Amino acid sequence: MITAAKKFHLTFTALSISKEIQLQMPVWNHLAMTDANLERIRKKKNTSCLRQNHRVKTVLDILQIAHRTSTNYRRPHILNPSGVGRKNCGCPPCQRDRNEFHCRNPGECIETAKLILQCIPPKWNPEVENLDHCDTLALTEEEQLANKGVGDDKTLTFDPDYRLTDMSHGFRIFASDDYLQQTAAKRYGSLLTNGDELEAQIHARVSKPGQANSEMTALIHLRQPNQVDQTLALRLSFTEWDLYPSFNTALLGGLLHIISSTPLNTPLKVFTTSDFLGKTFVKNRCDIEKHPLEPNFRLVQTVISRLNERTARTRFTQSKVTDAFLLQHLPPHTILLDAASDLMFSLPGIRLKAGNQRLFTKVIMDIKGKLRPPRKSTTCNLERIRCSLGDEFKFYPSDSAIWRSMRCTDINRLTRNFLWKCVHETFHVGLFWDKVNNFEHFGECSLCRVPETMEHILLDCNSPSVHTIWQLAEFIWSQRYRDWPSLNWGLLLGCSLSKFKSNRGKAIRGKNRFFTIIVSSSMQLIWTLRNERVLERKPTTTTEARNRWLAVINAALTRDRILANKARFGKFSRNKRLVLETWSGVLHNEEALPEDWICAKEVLVGIRPAARNNGVG
Structure with missing residues (x-):
């Protein structure tokens, strides 16, 4: 367990530590102490006395000894001219140390306790005041009730208190050493409110969503008393990483631009048509780290770090966008947003308490996948899919959209796995057999005498079954539609798009x-x-290929009819109307079927199986 914790960088950290947590920390082998300070403490001869006789365990214990005052005069212990604490102090605490704890020199123990406190970094030291201003900026009782949905006020206020108050929230996994700061996060902005509240209205737009050439645009309207209103149209791009273009990403980008260009001590109120920002940064803020693989996770963390840095209120509310605002056809100008997080206000990794074994496994696999170089065959097939769909449908999907299409539930699980393996070219065909002794002949098509590839097997092979199956597919398509596309390898792999x-x-x-x-x-x-x-x-005849293809298509039809039963499958059932739209026009004897033939018997496609010719005699 310890090996796994070290391997995946389990640590204990926070932006700012509350006094309660600082005093509860174990003082011996304090996790924030450097090796040099630990060695310095071990060399002190009174260290063993503090551990064994005084029974010191936590920072609170060492603090009480270091700040011991005389009972009579309420002042620190008087030091000898040599600088060593008095050995024969007569105050009751020192007498108790000598009599009950068998401490030979309480004065030196006090000096050692002070040295230990000096070795604790400022972020963890209870004697050092953290200038985080969390007490000053804490939410009022009315704001806390509004965030919980109590009352008529629907405005949500971001909580600027980032201090660690629960010990279990301090353990974080997959933490990078760059984020482990030994100084507490400090707000350097002025606490005095700068002018009136700035109202910002954000409207997000995404052109060609899900495509590789999609763009995100944020339309922002800024309004502040005694100031001229401003309207901006921004085409968003980010410096640190490529993000999946979506409506929520555009909202986050617009908010990041507003925060970056607004003074830290200016109150801000953000209006949007959706409740995404309010839920993300207020209501469901504790659940953000349960989804570290979401496309916008790092961007959300960046926005939170910028919000933590502010010294004024940031509020979110949902409202309708005025038509005059939407009808402003402003030419968008491209803006490059700095999405790098401020290390002082950023936490590394994810909270250990927020995860489970399933989540951690996904994160580990994602980390390993990023370290692994991309497969050339996979990259090539993704580009072929994109180009084929672009030529046929003027649609250029992104890589993530292609991978999501491999999980399309319109086809069965075995076929989905088959498509995924085709994209990765994991099947043992063609050049694979050149590396296997005495099996090189498997790399050549036995019918065509050419190097065998998956593209050749599924499209170009002279096998009778290949031509028969694609002729049947085109024929059943022509029963209802006319525009049968010219098939190629990229279109086959991207058929679900x-x-x-x-x-x-x-x-x-x-x-x-x-x-x-x-x-x-x-x-x-x-x-x-x-x-x-x-x-x-086992060679396949044309008749057998025809009959087996009909059986496969009829099985798909039957599966759709069964899964369209809402009474049986509930919310997991398929849309009955969509199933009717899919198969209507290609069924056998469809005129005799009822309009809703989902529950009818003997519903088959409109191609009859061929009779088997077994010979005579």
């Missing part, structure tokens, strides 16, 4: 879903038949 649209530019959900199902199912079946032909020596 198809974007067929109507003449008005609206996505046709049923059409996109139908394309995803028939293409992915056909790919999986071709791979299965190829393995039977190569590994099990």
Whole structure:
């Protein structure tokens, strides 16, 4: 356990430590002391007396001894001219030390206690005042009730008190050494309010969401009494990292720009159309660290560090955006936001108490994934998917959107795993067998006599089953639609991201879903038949390929019909209307079926299986 804690950088830290926590810390081997100070304390001969005789364990114990005063005069103990504490002090505490604790020289123990206190860094030293102003800036009782939703006031106020008051909240894992500061976070801004409250209205826009070329724009309106109103249109980009473009990211970027350009002691009130900012920074602030893998996690941490630095109130409220504000067609200018966190107001890693084994495993896998160099084949396939979808649908998805599409629930789990492996090229085909002695012939297609790749197997192979399956897929598509796309490797891998649209530019959900199902199912079946032909020596006839393909498509239809039962599956059921849109027009004898054929019997696709010709005699 200790090895794992060291490996994943488990530490105890906070921005500022409350007096209660400082006094509860163990004084021996204090976690904030340097090795030099620890060695300096060990060399003092009275250290063992403090531990064994005085039974000193915490900083509070050592503080009481170091600040011992005479009972009669209420003043510190008088020192001898040599600088060593008096050995024969007659005050009751020193007499008690000699009689009950068998301390030979209480004066020297007092001096050693003072030395130990001097070795404790200022952040952890109860004798040093932390200029965090948390007591002065603490929320009032009315503000605390409003944050809890009590009363009519819907305005939420950011809590500027960042002191550590709960010992369990100080343990943090995956902490970087750069963030371990030995000085407390200090607010250097003036506590005097600078002018009237600044009201900022933020409206976020995202163009082409989910695509690699999407842009985030924040429309900001600033209003302050006795000042001229300002309206800004900002095209957001960040210095530290690439963020997934979304509405919430644009809101955070707009808020970060406002905080960075506003004096620290100017009260700020932020208006937005959503409650995202209020929930993130006020209501659900304690739950932020439960989601460290969220795309906006680091940006949220940066905004919190900037808010902690402020010495004036920051409030959030939800309101409607005026039409006059939205109709201002201002040309956006690109702004590069500094998303680096202030180390003084930033905490490393995540809180140990906020996580569990499942979360920690995901974080560890994410860290290892970032250290691992990207696979060339994976990068190439991602670009081919993006280019193919761009040529066919004018849609350029980001890498994260492509990976999310691999978890599309419209297809079964085995097919999803198959697509994921195809992108990573993990199958043992082609060049893989060149490294295996006596099996080099497996790297060549036995029918075409060319190097075998997944693209060749699924598209270009001369196997009768390949041509039959893709002809059937095109035929069943033509029963309802006419625009069968020209298939290529990138389009096959990105089939779950198809974007067929109507003449008005609206996505046709049923059409996109139908394309995803028939293409992915056909790919999986071709791979299965190829393995039977190569590994099990079972060649597949055209009739068998046709019948097995029909069985796969009918199984997908049956699965959709079963999962559309809301009474059975509840919130996990599939949208009945979407299932009807997907399969209507391609069913067998559809005229005789009811309008809602989900619960009808013998619902099959409109292609009949071919009769098997087993010969005569």
